[in-house]
Amino acid sequence: MTADTLRRRVVTANLELVRLGLAVLTFGNASAVDREAGVMAIKPSGVPYHELSEDSIPLVDLAEGTVVAGSRRPSSDTPTHLALYRAFPDVGGIVHTHSPYATAWAQARRGIPCLGTTHADHFRGAVPVTRQLTAAEIAGGYEEATGAVIVELGVDPSAMPAALVASHGPFAWGRNVDEAVENAVALEAVATSAYRALVLRSECAEIDGDLLAKHFDRKHGPGAYYGQPS
Amino acid sequence: MTADTLRRRVVTANLELVRLGLAVLTFGNASAVDREAGVMAIKPSGVPYHELSEDSIPLVDLAEGTVVAGSRRPSSDTPTHLALYRAFPDVGGIVHTHSPYATAWAQARRGIPCLGTTHADHFRGAVPVTRQLTAAEIAGGYEEATGAVIVELGVDPSAMPAALVASHGPFAWGRNVDEAVENAVALEAVATSAYRALVLRSECAEIDGDLLAKHFDRKHGPGAYYGQPS
Amino acid sequence: MTADTLRRRVVTANLELVRLGLAVLTFGNASAVDREAGVMAIKPSGVPYHELSEDSIPLVDLAEGTVVAGSRRPSSDTPTHLALYRAFPDVGGIVHTHSPYATAWAQARRGIPCLGTTHADHFRGAVPVTRQLTAAEIAGGYEEATGAVIVELGVDPSAMPAALVASHGPFAWGRNVDEAVENAVALEAVATSAYRALVLRSECAEIDGDLLAKHFDRKHGPGAYYGQPS
């Protein structure tokens, strides 16, 4: 994959966040990584989505965190993305959104319980929420600490491709940035239906472990039969 | 009806699910049956809606459940559709969606009470919710069991053209697939207004039986006077 | 105003209901009256909005209730519209919608309290809800009785251009059908914000009578200074 391809995918993914209603103004960012080249492409900071072009996408060294190409300053959330890529070696793309329902769960500091099969199709159980950051973490290396509290949750990133940062919002990831966007869409859908289910019945039971495993595994397990043979 | 016509209608109905906001990603599927030919056309599994073409629609033998035409694997929910077509001989089309409000009711494991005349125009009483599947049902023939618990509800499919599968989402049907889509739209509308009515008054009374019968029958009964003479 | 003009306005108003999100499927209808000619133009029953044309709009005699032009059957709600036109001599247009929030209020059988100035700009106080119909009213002349319970509310139609029918949905009116559509839009907006205000504070106080009068009168009163001089 050339750097141009990486950047083009990042432009497209960022525009998808807007088109799909997951971000307004400049509230959100998408990145993709090229593991071989050791670089991450990420949205530039504070640039409106409609002004994004491939040239405007900074490339950041995965190990050093330094900008290696591009004249624009990378997203202020860059250290969060880097922390996740370093901890999750199979992840190829990450999106951070402020999609409305997932953000409400993050602000309520509640994980999203698994109440239905669509949830189970994408996330193997409740989507977790981080602990709050300490004053020391906020004062020193705030954005890196944001990544660290996600990693601290100890999830298997292939079975749980999203997490909520308390008082902040959701991060979602995947093997590539398109899959990360898809998981962010699924996260917002399950955040929405779980919210409304709880309004209808304040003590909703989570779905049975058998049903959870069945749905996740028919799509992602060794004998998966959802989708077309690859 | 030729197989091409059947497939074209299924493509159109699946695209309608997206256009009408009843499905995102690949969350939903529509099928139609040709009783004379003994075949069902259904969405292929895991194929994005914008990639659907008539050629991509599998034809499945209604009695045997085997694919008789098309190179793509049919929806993983195919056994659910087949179970419904076998139990409901006058049904010609079925849609499964994850429309947001109907899914919330399904996840709360509550049927949708009949709170208004629009509900009564389409559904003769509360839209029922299935029982949960047992571990044994999940382990063996899960998707067929999903159809079986709908059938177990014992509804008259012409007076109650939809049901909610607990912890899952809605299925709707009709004499043909266009009518099934229409019923799925009506279901989401009544799921939405019933949800909000319950927020406004947690103990909403269902409408009187007289009013329910009046609205259903002025549209569907023997002396129906809604719509144009057929 | 020619009959063609009357019909054209009714086509436009019905299409506006869909465009503005006040109606889905065939859930809603708009009518306009020509007092001099003694006729009402109204949506035909059960015809999809995108199939409406001027020719398809029936003309109904205001006094007799008989169809005087057009080959299509008029809306099944025709007797409701006629009852309102007969009781409200200055009303020139009526719309019946199932706009989502207003319908939820109707289903909860609650009037919409006046919680804000936008409400006061359009409606001089709480939007009322009708009583329920009796079994006898449902059995005999149901649609006419629906109009009668609205009239029974005793509102001044120029100060209160809308009402909710219990377990059913909203009707709105105006000096002409464009104004009726505008009032239906305003009704849905105030139904939405009042719903959410009550979620945030279950015992919201209605606005003071002074503020209510100020807003309604600066737009509609004798010394109105909102809008352009006419």
Added chain:
Amino acid sequence: MTADTLRRRVVTANLELVRLGLAVLTFGNASAVDREAGVMAIKPSGVPYHELSEDSIPLVDLAEGTVVAGSRRPSSDTPTHLALYRAFPDVGGIVHTHSPYATAWAQARRGIPCLGTTHADHFRGAVPVTRQLTAAEIAGGYEEATGAVIVELGVDPSAMPAALVASHGPFAWGRNVDEAVENAVALEAVATSAYRALVLRSECAEIDGDLLAKHFDRKHGPGAYYGQPS
């Protein structure tokens, strides 16, 4: 800046209110000020958004409140805008909307607590709500009094670029009218997520002061590193 430029920006900002879903019908207005020329350009009263043109935008003398150019009557909320421009000398643009969630908070007479970092990115703490107007204030110079109760809140307009008027709706401002629109968008986003967070957890804690300061200051403080170097 010429008067034409000022008017063009006001036309654009008003159209943005509609496009962004912050206003329906004629519910909202945007203004911009030219401090050197001592004039404010503002939406004309009661004119539909799609009929706005540069010529239709009145220019109002900032000190006197008189119309100095344009044949249309200015927004009835003109005295409110003038009161804010006079009290807040660094503000260059103001928008008044009835965006749905912010209006619900205003109608519930509750300020919007700071529950998340997106809120902190734009507003340094809870967005305040005004007291109610007295009968005397409503009777005499109502619109000017509306501005006065906002000013009475005593906010630093650069750190708190919005306020809610009780029983009415939001006002937002900025160094120019584009920034005012952006703040109105951010306000609606945080009003939405705070509403839902409170539904999920009725006693949501506000975010820590450290986190609030970090987010506001990384974007607006002296060492800001969000966005591109200016």
